[in-house]
Amino acid sequence: MESTKLNEYTDRDTGKLGMWLFLFTELFLFGGLFLVYAVMRTKYAHDFHLGALELNAFIGTANTVVLLVSSMTVAMSLTAIQTNNPSKAFGLILITVFLAIIFLINKYFEWGHKIELKLYPGSDVMRSLPHGEIMFFGLYFIMTGLHALHVIVGAVLLIIVMFNLKSGSITQEHYLLQENAALYWHLVDLIWIFLFPLLYLVT
Amino acid sequence: MSNHISADTPSNYLTHKTGLLSWLTTTDHKRIGLLYLYTITIFFLTAAVLGLLMRIEKFAPGETIMTAQTYNAMFTIHGIIMIFVIVIPGLSAVFGNFFLPIMIGAKDVAFPRLNLFTWYIYITGASIALFSQFAYGHSPDAGWTFYVPYSAQSHSNMVLALMGAFVLGFASILTGLNFLVTMHRMRAPGMTWFKMPLFPWSLYATAWVQLLATPIIGITLLMVVAERVLKIGFFDPTLGGDPVLYQHLFWIYSHPAVYVMILPAMGVVTEIFPTFAQKPVFGYGAIAISSLAIALIGYFVWGHHMFVAGIGYNSRVFFSLLTFLVAIPSAIKVFNWLGTLYGGSIDLKPPLLYALGFISLFIIGGFSGLTQGALAANVHITDTDFVVAHFHYIVFGGMGFGFFAAIHYWYPKIWGKMYNFRWAYIGFGFIYVGFHTLYFPMFILGLMGMPRRYFDYLPRFQPLQEVSTIGAFILITGIIIMISNLVYHYYKGAVAPANPWHGVTLEWKIPSPPPHENFDEVPVITHPPYYFEKPFVDEGM
Numbered sequence: 001m002e003s004t005k006l007n008e009y010t011d012r013d014t015g016k017l018g019m020w021l022f023l024f025t026e027l028f029l030f031g032g033l034f035l036v037y038a039v040m041r042t043k044y045a046h047d048f049h050l051g052a053l054e055l056n057a058f059i060g061t062a063n064t065v066v067l068l069v070s071s072m073t074v075a076m077s078l079t080a081i082q083t084n085n086p087s088k089a090f091g092l093i094l095i096t097v098f099l100a101i102i103f104l105i106n107k108y109f110e111w112g113h114k115i116e117l118k119l120y121p122g123s124d125v126m127r128s129l130p131h132g133e134i135m136f137f138g139l140y141f142i143m144t145g146l147h148a149l150h151v152i153v154g155a156v157l158l159i160i161v162m163f164n165l166k167s168g169s170i171t172q173e174h175y176l177l178q179e180n181a182a183l184y185w186h187l188v189d190l191i192w193i194f195l196f197p198l199l200y201l202v203t
Numbered sequence: 204m205s206n207h208i209s210a211d212t213p214s215n216y217l218t219h220k221t222g223l224l225s226w227l228t229t230t231d232h233k234r235i236g237l238l239y240l241y242t243i244t245i246f247f248l249t250a251a252v253l254g255l256l257m258r259i260e261k262f263a264p265g266e267t268i269m270t271a272q273t274y275n276a277m278f279t280i281h282g283i284i285m286i287f288v289i290v291i292p293g294l295s296a297v298f299g300n301f302f303l304p305i306m307i308g309a310k311d312v313a314f315p316r317l318n319l320f321t322w323y324i325y326i327t328g329a330s331i332a333l334f335s336q337f338a339y340g341h342s343p344d345a346g347w348t349f350y351v352p353y354s355a356q357s358h359s360n361m362v363l364a365l366m367g368a369f370v371l372g373f374a375s376i377l378t379g380l381n382f383l384v385t386m387h388r389m390r391a392p393g394m395t396w397f398k399m400p401l402f403p404w405s406l407y408a409t410a411w412v413q414l415l416a417t418p419i420i421g422i423t424l425l426m427v428v429a430e431r432v433l434k435i436g437f438f439d440p441t442l443g444g445d446p447v448l449y450q451h452l453f454w455i456y457s458h459p460a461v462y463v464m465i466l467p468a469m470g471v472v473t474e475i476f477p478t479f480a481q482k483p484v485f486g487y488g489a490i491a492i493s494s495l496a497i498a499l500i501g502y503f504v505w506g507h508h509m510f511v512a513g514i515g516y517n518s519r520v521f522f523s524l525l526t527f528l529v530a531i532p533s534a535i536k537v538f539n540w541l542g543t544l545y546g547g548s549i550d551l552k553p554p555l556l557y558a559l560g561f562i563s564l565f566i567i568g569g570f571s572g573l574t575q576g577a578l579a580a581n582v583h584i585t586d587t588d589f590v591v592a593h594f595h596y597i598v599f600g601g602m603g604f605g606f607f608a609a610i611h612y613w614y615p616k617i618w619g620k621m622y623n624f625r626w627a628y629i630g631f632g633f634i635y636v637g638f639h640t641l642y643f644p645m646f647i648l649g650l651m652g653m654p655r656r657y658f659d660y661l662p663r664f665q666p667l668q669e670v671s672t673i674g675a676f677i678l679i680t681g682i683i684i685m686i687s688n689l690v691y692h693y694y695k696g697a698v699a700p701a702n703p704w705h706g707v708t709l710e711w712k713i714p715s716p717p718p719h720e721n722f723d724e725v726p727v728i729t730h731p732p733y734y735f736e737k738p739f740v741d742e743g744m
Contacts, residue, residue, distance in 0.1 A: 127442070
């Protein structure tokens with residue numbers, strides 16, 4: 001398939017290659033945290049077990065489902081634009097953003113509950129816990145926090161895509177921005193797929 | 204002979220649009236390369252002056268011109284600027300940006316707007332790091348290595364320095380990304396991978412390291428910020444953490460980072476040697492693959508910074524072995540460079556002189572690296588001035604001289620003017636003599652037991668400390684001579700021809716300075732990259 005020229009210098013395949021390379025850097029960014037997790041879990045296997053019991057597996061599961069569905073809707077939106085249906089694409093992306101917001105609201109309640117119990121890094125409650133649990137909760141907050149930041153960034157990207165769909169900048173011929181935003185969204189989902197079992201399911 | 208542009212002079216990238224705003228909003232890779240050049244020069248002189256002040260302090264034992272606390276802050280910011288602002292980005296951002304597209308026959312990089320945005324990210328990061336000196340608290344004093352626990356506890360503007368380095372990391376990642384996509388997608392017709400010149404090859408290997416290693420330092424610096432601000436505890440044993448874990452994470456990036464520093468410099472000299480010997484590079488394939496080998500093996504040697512940190516015996520043996528292994532591809536390059544010169548029509552102009560200087564300093568630096576890679580020797584010289592001498596030889600002597608060589612090589616192409624050779628030779632002389640005088644004594648001091656990052660010392664170290672400080676002044680004099688030569692002739696230099704050195708890579712086939720879009724027509728490549736149809740032999744003197 002001939003690659004569509006975007007401007008003088010880039011075509012669609014070039015743009016996609018750039019996005020994939022960027023996604024690799026995001027993987028390595030989280031990779032550093034997964035490395036710390038691996039070290040700490042090996043050292044404090046039992047305490048991680050106890051820490052995971054404190055987490056709300058129900059909200060975690062709900063959030064997993066929310067993100068999986070949102071990955072489905074964003075993939076469907078790509079099919080929609082490929083079949084010359086920008087308004088359907090718009091609607092599907094709108095649903096995706098809506099699901100992202102639900103994820104963030106769930107996170108707000110989850111964290112809020114922990115903070116209410118004074119279970120956050122630096123608190124005296126945290127300091128009184130065994131070392132392994134301090135490491136567990138530290139990782140919990142940093143990893144889900146960094147992930148939530150990426151959820152926000154992904155949602156903003158998708159909102160930009162929505163504006164571009166409305167204005168007609170994204171069409172059946174030129175939809176690289178939507179494709180790249182969808183790729184980013186899939187990464188956000190993928191990271192959560194790893195986080196969820198490592199944090200919530202090690203009971 | 205007048206030097207101003209007449210109505211007949213063809214337009215080039217410098218005259219294409221004028222005014223400060225046209226520079227600050229440019230997406231032309233050549234202008235972006237120069238934006239990096241001008242800012243790097245300013246930061247380099249700043250960090251060099253800091254180094255000079257440190258040397259003045261160390262001229263005599265005890266407090267000479269500053270307190271111990273100030274000295275600690277000085278070596279910290281000197282290191283942060285030199286490493287993160289100058290040496291890691293330097294060659295890629297300046298000469299990679301300017302010449303990579305031209306050398307592969309492209310009109311620009313893959314993502315020109317991202318390229319400009321990356322420069323702004325770079326400026327932001329450097330400014331944040333510098334601001335750590337002027338903000339309300341103390342200047343950071345944990346060294347550019349930010350080791351915990353001190354970096355987590357020191358009452359200083361550490362967060363600013365950490366965030367500055369974090370932001371600068373993004374600039375490195377995005378430059379690497381841009382170059383990778385450019386080389387994969389935008390080579391001219393006929394330019395297969397193995398017809399690509401070797402400076403682009405070195406940038407390719409470098410770009411992979413920039414892309415994949417830098418995110419690790421990013422997250423590690425954020426973790427130190429989290430230690431300070433949130434008391435997260437990953438590196439705090441009183442909370443269950445491990446300070447050695449920090450060292451692992453830090454060096455997993457910072458070792459590959461040194462290959463980001465040296466690979467483009469090796470690429471530059473690999474361009475200079477065939478041109479000034481007027482014959483093809485010896486062992487083109489070996490040089491290309493050895494760049495990749497250095498990048499790959501370089502990922503597995505980080506533990507050699509931690510031999511005395513308490514890591515296990517098997518780890519130490521592994522890292523020592525890999526450290527020796529990674530020297531092999533570098534040695535292959537040195538032999539290939541010498542093989543390139545052998546039997547050639549040698550023309551000892553300033554670029555070649557700096558390239559030869561590079562080889563001599565790189566060899567000394569490299570050998571001293573091997574010395575440290577030996578486990579038994581390492582115990583005696585770790586954290587002494589021996590290490591300081593080693594990394595200045597390899598980084599300043601390597602990347603620094605590579606940079607000086609590049610600027611003297613490509614100066615006529617960039618600005619269409621020529622500098623004065625005699626002035627350049629004098630500058631080189633001062634720099635080279637000053638360099639050895641400044642750094643060689645540190646090898647001996649280290650062996651004698653002088654610790655690094657120490658503001659004070661025993662009287663028996665004083666003579667060599669004095670020699671070293673004198674060397675610093677000679678070196679700075681040479682740098683001033685070199686820079687003034689280049690700056691003066693920007694204004695007053697003779698017009699340079701398109702190909703003053705009779706080079707055969709693509710940049711020498713276009714006018715000096717290059718036109719805005721590099722090529723009038725897309726070149727079609729049929730020859731191998733170093734094809735000397737008619738080697739130039741200078742008959743007269």
